Amino acid sequence: MTDAAADHTSDPLAGTNSDMNQALVFEAIADKIPDNLLLTMDGEDFTYRQIDDLANQMGHLLKANGVEPGNHIALYMKNSTPHLAAIIASMKIRVAGINVNYRYTPAELVYLFNDSQSTAVLVDSEFAETMAAALPKLETVKTLFAVGGVQEVLATAAAEAGVAVVDLDAEMPKQSAERDFEQARGDDKWIVYTGGTTGFPKGVQWNQSDYYYACLSGGNPYGDKRHSPAEVAEHINPDGGFRVVVSAPLMHGAGLFTLLTFVNLGGHLLMFRDFDPQTIVETVAERQGQLLVFVGDGMAVPITDAIVANKDKLDFSSLFMVASGGGIWSKATRDRLLEVLPNIMTRDNFGASESGNDGELAITEKAELTIPSSAKIGLIDESNNPIAPGSEEVGYIVRRGHIPVGYWNDPEKTAKTFPVVEGRRVSILGDMGQIRADGTIVFLGRGSGTINTGGEKVFPEEVEQALKAHPAVHDALVAGAPDERFGQKVAAVVSFREGQHASFEDLTAFLRESLANYKVPKTIVDVPEIRRSPAGKADYKWAKDTVAAN
8 A cells, every 4th residue: 555544543632623735725815915925036026816826827737737636746946936836736736746855866866756656747947957867767757847948858858758848937827827626625645755864765745734733833833723724814914924034945844844834924935046145144134034044054054154244234133033943953053143143032943754843942051952841742762662751761752643644655664653652643753862850852863873882872963063062163964983892983074164173182172071982073074065955954874974984
């Protein structure tokens, strides 16, 4: 069975409206504030009505070319207006969108398209050659929608593979902008593919209703959830919502979660095709951005550098919150930002493709990351038994309530990641932690990356935080390297700030001030740049290969 929906059971914590679908929510908002700005993409403005019309035209184009409810379509694009329109259109016509990392090689694309059983691909013209190289090995793709023109290399490869090519730019304007689709439903599916930086990416399959409540905070991240499209629209301020500068790509779960969350508050989203820190901070100042959102230190460090460099040139007075989600935002980077903008609020959101938005991470003076006590968050041991508050035992963090139906086309991994604990399906996030007596969970790090050195367990995130606190360090990743005596040793790859450097001896002496000796890296590799995904996610496979080679 390829669809895990049969294993989905109701949860008393979920309790809410099972008919919720983001397409219906979006339409209700567009009807409430049609002429308000929704999107600024690289300086070009679009209203809610314009994006709704584009999504309707996109939906009609997809349907006219064989895309049917229940199909999967891959969105192989950078940030753009067509990308956003395609996301909303997919939901409107009851199709699951498949997010695609645009840095993938042809072999990685073949795996993703075949694993997801995508029947169509929307592809940016700049990726025509890579798409063309993947085409001969694709098993289910029948149609390509070329965004930005049909490149000759793509047309030739598609013809040889028997795949149709549609010039989206030429054909979409001919389509109707009417909303005459079959009504979207709460049990329609949406799929979020994981980053795949520690192995093959997996498709996390959500019911739309659960996606709305878990990933999009039930239409309101700051209070009571809203249980109908009309209720969401009722709370929209006609004068406009927050101006939110979103740095992340739409192909990353955190980027899309953020965008749709603020759409549901009637917000004005400012986005960019490519990640350029200088352009981002200039946009904050020029367009009077109120919130700035990014993914972890991979984006936070260069954005903070740009803010520091422009603190006396640009006006950041409109900015009242800076938030991160989808990656670790180190205390050192946050403190550096607060030195320049001491009056802003900071928020570090905790979540995953397998759980949605789980709330805010707090950071202690000791740089510990903690998750507030909640009925929806808990801790279990390796046998899936709950760990009682106050125990010093390290366990796996789990989420209860609105969770995915499972991994697409993978019942074995679904059973492992979404087991039944005390009669209720849970999502095991893969993150490790400890639970204090008051229910607060101390976040330790990703279990799959834990380093076992002579029986001692080391979480890379803890060592990375300590490394980034050194003034010369720009970015760092920590991974295990083979060791004859201890099995594994702690190793790190480090990039330094421009014009700065620190020796191995200096770094290890600095680390020993805050870390036990067994946690201090025995190897530190100096690299020009840390490899991360376009969304700033760490590439731990590259880190392991790098330290193993040195």
